[in-house]
Amino acid sequence: MRRLMPAVLLSLAIALLATACDRGPGAKGGGVASIKVVIADYSKDNTGPFWRSLSETYTKQTGVKVDLQVIDWNSIDQQVTTMIQNNQPPDVLNLNSFSSYAKDGLLHSAEDVLSAKTRDDFLAAFARGGEYQGKLYGFPILSSARAFFYNKSLFAKASIAAPPKTWDEFVKAAQRIKALGKDSIGYALPLGPEEAQAEWSIWMWNNGGDWKSGGQWAIDSEKNLQTLKFLADLANKHKVTQVNPGKTNRTDGAFQLFKDGKVGMVMGFSPLAKQLDAESKVDYGVTEMPTNIGAAVTLGVEDYLMAFKKKGNQEAVTKFLDLYYQPENITRWITAEGFLPVTRSGLDQMRSNPKLQPYLDALPNAKLVPTTDPAWDKVKLDVQQNIGLAVQPGGNPKQVLDQLQKNATAAGGR
Amino acid sequence: MVYPAARLVQASLSQYSVTGLYQGWVGPRNYARLLQQEALATVVMNTVVWVAVIVAVTLLISLALAQLLDKRFPGRRLVRWALIVPWAASLIMTSKLFVWIYDYYFGILNPLLQSLGVLAHPVDWLGDDSTVMGAMIAVGVFVSLPFTSYVLLAGLQTIPVDVYEAARVDGASAWRTYRSVTLPLLRPALLVAAVLNIIYVFNSFPIVWTLNDRNPGFGHDTMITYMYKIAFKSSLRDVGLAAALGVVNVALILVAVVVYLRTVRWQEPEA
Numbered sequence: 001m002r003r004l005m006p007a008v009l010l011s012l013a014i015a016l017l018a019t020a021c022d023r024g025p026g027a028k029g030g031g032v033a034s035i036k037v038v039i040a041d042y043s044k045d046n047t048g049p050f051w052r053s054l055s056e057t058y059t060k061q062t063g064v065k066v067d068l069q070v071i072d073w074n075s076i077d078q079q080v081t082t083m084i085q086n087n088q089p090p091d092v093l094n095l096n097s098f099s100s101y102a103k104d105g106l107l108h109s110a111e112d113v114l115s116a117k118t119r120d121d122f123l124a125a126f127a128r129g130g131e132y133q134g135k136l137y138g139f140p141i142l143s144s145a146r147a148f149f150y151n152k153s154l155f156a157k158a159s160i161a162a163p164p165k166t167w168d169e170f171v172k173a174a175q176r177i178k179a180l181g182k183d184s185i186g187y188a189l190p191l192g193p194e195e196a197q198a199e200w201s202i203w204m205w206n207n208g209g210d211w212k213s214g215g216q217w218a219i220d221s222e223k224n225l226q227t228l229k230f231l232a233d234l235a236n237k238h239k240v241t242q243v244n245p246g247k248t249n250r251t252d253g254a255f256q257l258f259k260d261g262k263v264g265m266v267m268g269f270s271p272l273a274k275q276l277d278a279e280s281k282v283d284y285g286v287t288e289m290p291t292n293i294g295a296a297v298t299l300g301v302e303d304y305l306m307a308f309k310k311k312g313n314q315e316a317v318t319k320f321l322d323l324y325y326q327p328e329n330i331t332r333w334i335t336a337e338g339f340l341p342v343t344r345s346g347l348d349q350m351r352s353n354p355k356l357q358p359y360l361d362a363l364p365n366a367k368l369v370p371t372t373d374p375a376w377d378k379v380k381l382d383v384q385q386n387i388g389l390a391v392q393p394g395g396n397p398k399q400v401l402d403q404l405q406k407n408a409t410a411a412g413g414r
Numbered sequence: 415m416v417y418p419a420a421r422l423v424q425a426s427l428s429q430y431s432v433t434g435l436y437q438g439w440v441g442p443r444n445y446a447r448l449l450q451q452e453a454l455a456t457v458v459m460n461t462v463v464w465v466a467v468i469v470a471v472t473l474l475i476s477l478a479l480a481q482l483l484d485k486r487f488p489g490r491r492l493v494r495w496a497l498i499v500p501w502a503a504s505l506i507m508t509s510k511l512f513v514w515i516y517d518y519y520f521g522i523l524n525p526l527l528q529s530l531g532v533l534a535h536p537v538d539w540l541g542d543d544s545t546v547m548g549a550m551i552a553v554g555v556f557v558s559l560p561f562t563s564y565v566l567l568a569g570l571q572t573i574p575v576d577v578y579e580a581a582r583v584d585g586a587s588a589w590r591t592y593r594s595v596t597l598p599l600l601r602p603a604l605l606v607a608a609v610l611n612i613i614y615v616f617n618s619f620p621i622v623w624t625l626n627d628r629n630p631g632f633g634h635d636t637m638i639t640y641m642y643k644i645a646f647k648s649s650l651r652d653v654g655l656a657a658a659l660g661v662v663n664v665a666l667i668l669v670a671v672v673v674y675l676r677t678v679r680w681q682e683p684e685a
Contacts, residue, residue, distance in 0.1 A: 078646045081434035081653065100432045192628040193647075243518050244541035247628045257519060377432050382649030388630035407649055 032313050034065035035091035035320060038080065040303070041072045042142075043271075046336040058323050064316045089308045091317050096371070098130060098138030098304045103374040108307040110136035113318045118325040121343040129302045129368045138304035138371070139321065140342035142334050145362045146202060146299045148290065149258065149268040149276075152283040154184065158264070163287045167206075167230070170265075170290040174240035177264035186240030188254035188266040189231065191388040195250045197380050198299055200387055201369055202267060203227050205297040206289055211370050217379075217412065220398075220405035228390050228397035235391045246388030246395065258282065269301075270359050274338040286358045300366025302342065375411040382407050422664065425657035432651050444658035453632035453640065461616065461636040463547060468554040469611045472562050473604065479559065480566035501560035509624035512553045516540050516625070540625055546634045550625050554615060561614075562607045569603025570596070602677075609674040613667055637663055 037055065041047050048070045055066035069090075071079055076095065083089050089106060101107050110119050114136075119127075122140055130138030150163050158177050164170040174186025190199055204210065207230070209223035218224070235241045242248060242257055258266040259275065261282050267289070276282055288296035305324070307317045324330060327345040334341055334350075340359055341347045347363075350356055370376050382404055390400040426444050429437045448454065483494055500508060515523050516539035524536035539549040573596065581591045622639045632640055632648075641663065645656035 081646065084434035085430065085436065085653065104431050104433050104435045106433065106435070191630075193630055194627075196630075243538045246630060247538075247541040249628050252513075253628065260520075262519065374432070378649040378651055381647060381651060385630050385632075385643075385648055411649065 032064065032091075032310075032316050034067055035313060035316050036067040036069070036088075037092045037320065038069045038071060038076075038083075038090040039094045040076050040096075041070050042337045042339070046333070050333045050336065054324060054329060058320055061323070062316065062319050064319075066320070089310065091308055091310060091313050092320055093306045093308065094141055094303065095306070096301070096303050097377050097380075098306050099132045099372055099374040100377050101306055101308075102132035102135075102137040106308055107137045108309055108314065108317065110139060112314060113307045113321055114139065114325070115318075115322055118322065121325070121327075121345055123342055123344060123347065125300070125364075125366075125368070126302050126342045129371060130304055131372055132374075138302075138306060141303050141305045141324075142330075142337065142339040143303070143342050143363070144269045144271075144301045144339050145359045145366045146198065146267050146269050146289075146301075147286045147358050147362060148265065148288060149272065150265045150285050150287070151258070151261065151263060152285050153261070154180065154264045155285075163265075163285060164290045165288075165296075167290055167292045171234070171238060171240070174234070174264060175238060178238075178240045183262055185242045185257060185263045186238075186265065187234065188248070188257050188263040189234060189241045189245035189391070190248045190250040190254035191231070191246045191391055192249040192253065193384045193388070194253075195384070196387050197369060197383045198301070199250070199267060200228075200383060201367070202289055202297070202299050203231060205299075205367055206291040206293060208293045211379075212373075217375075217405055217408040219379075219408055220401040225398055225401055228387070228401060232391040232395060232397055236393055244392065246391045258284075270340065270356065271338045273355070288362065295365075298362045298366050300363060300368050302368060302371070304371075373412070375408060378411040379404070379408045382411075419664065422657055422660050425654060426661045428654050428657075430653045434653060440654070444652075444654045447655055448658045448662070453635075457632055457635050457637055457640045460547065460634060464551065464554070464622070464636050465612055465615050467551050468558060468615045469608060471551070471555050472558040472611060473608060475555065476559055476562035476566050476607070477600075479563040480570055483563065483567050484570045497560050497563060499560075500557050505557060505618075505620040506624060508557060509553060509621050512549075513540065513625060516549055540628060543633065546626060546629065550622055550634070553621050553625065554618060557621070558611055558615065562611060565607040565610075566600065566603055569600045572603075573599045605677045606674075609670060609677055613670050613674070616663075616667065616670070637666075 037051070039047060039051050051068055051070060055068050059065055069079075080090070080093060080095065084106070093101075098107070119136070126140040126143060127136060130136050130140055132138070148163065154177050155163070155173075158173070158180055160173050160176055164173045170187075176186075177184050178186040190196070201211070204224055204227050207223055207227040209221055209227055210218060212218055213221065231245075235245045242254070242263070248254055254263070254266050255268065255272055255275075257263045258268070258272075259279060259282060268286075273284075273286065276284055289298055291297065305321065307313075307321065325343070327343070327349070330343065331341065331346045331349050334346060335353075340356070340363060341350050347360070351360060369380070373379075386400055386404060389395050390397040427439060427441060429440045429444075431437055479497070483490065483497070515521050518524065518536055518538040518541065521539075523539065524533065527533040528536065537545060539545050577595055577599070578591065581595050586594065616636075617638060618636075619638050619642070622634070622636050623642070626634045626639070632643065635643060637659065641656050641659045644650050644659060645653050
């Protein structure tokens, strides 16, 4: 019966999701004896240990127990959805989206659960990125910024003097690396479902396009069509990418190839640098994105902490968040994971690390994807599932963008 | 089983927000929407191919394997044990292993086939639309063989020796004996293996999920992975709609179970 189990469990899971309406509010009146904290697993080595030790400290200080769940990224959406359908939401949740939860009225706003000192410490761009209808609901937990990685040995072999600054230079560099031999890949382009929206955002912005224009979705703009055709050309006309870029994921695809030394260029972030340093197999450089508009733009990614409204949990949650946002705690964890700060105090502390320089420099000019729009949760998934099709042989960039635009507009309506 | 089933039906008749918050009763609307999904025809076709090919190929190979294992030969015990391995290993681990075997750049399958002269150029087994389904089916067959072979082996061992002696006395050739004696007597075991495999294979999630995770869209999904994508990984992000598909899936399994139970009853007088 082994093979029957996953499907049965899946059916059961979906069935259990349905129990939402039947049960009363989960918590009893007055203060709570324990809180449920759900954290996404950023790395096996650091995430669990940090949050376990923070929870222990918290319980010692307050007497409130912590039910800590560290969940991997692949299944966290599913598990959190299940919790909410069962009317058993977490008290504190860490995720890469927040506005749908704010829209559904499930969250405490910052005024209710964060001290003024903590609120004032957030970097302005990240605080803005956590707002829904003018109030802060998605508390920045950590950030990252993408940067352009290039393989110095391959660049030297291909006699490329400096990393490309423009798209024209980029194509030329990619062609020269490709010409080194049949195993060499100019640029590793991951447009598979894992993180396609990130890769796409960077190319889109560096051609002057955007997700939205004047508050309306503008995915099908002329600029964006030009960008997507450019990416399709990289794959099918210039043939400087790895095989099937529309079907390559980031972690086990593009990054893996770069770590193996086969790839000239890739868009990475600080955790990739950490892995490259640990393996010390590839001599790499980190620089700004090549751009078509003069000034390079990069993608900043902000993840969130949210506090769910549950009866009597306000004080307990406030104390927990307060403990995490103590500068020594938040910075210790962000440093261990290799990510970037979201607070002024953290930024000051982390400036001393020269390894982080390129990312910290990029941070002020980083753009965020529109996570503040509740429709984003659907738009993101739509882009992940479809944009890769446009760069496959015979793909139709215009048709793909038109469909994304149509779906995004419809998602915003609901 | 009754409670979850009732819940599933209830969910399929309800609407939920992206976050999972219950938003009310919508009646059969999710079922109507399910029929309107553009990908549905492709997904149903994929499911039919996935189940039919795996079950057919598995049965054919297992017949041969069972025959082999029924004979006495040195090392038979070892082979019998080795055959259990793909069954005992976790499906997700097996699938991940095959992801690496099939990999265009790092996999061992391409170099192997090239050195044997079968392939002139490497193939992106999991990225090329024409090979993904075949690659997944191969893994599906691989993990289905142990169970099927053992069911058929058990079936072979219930065939009394005297019927073979009778065949030999009548001067039947080996092939004739197999067709006229072994296969008919193996029919109950074959039917059990076929029906159980149809249920297992239809429900298989990890293989398709793991080997197909790099591919955008729903071009290679079965009804089981499509259900998961509707709920959590597509822009639909709709648990009610996924539950409707879940009900359809369970209904299909029930049909298979009924067929199975009738099969078992049908063979009793013969046994």
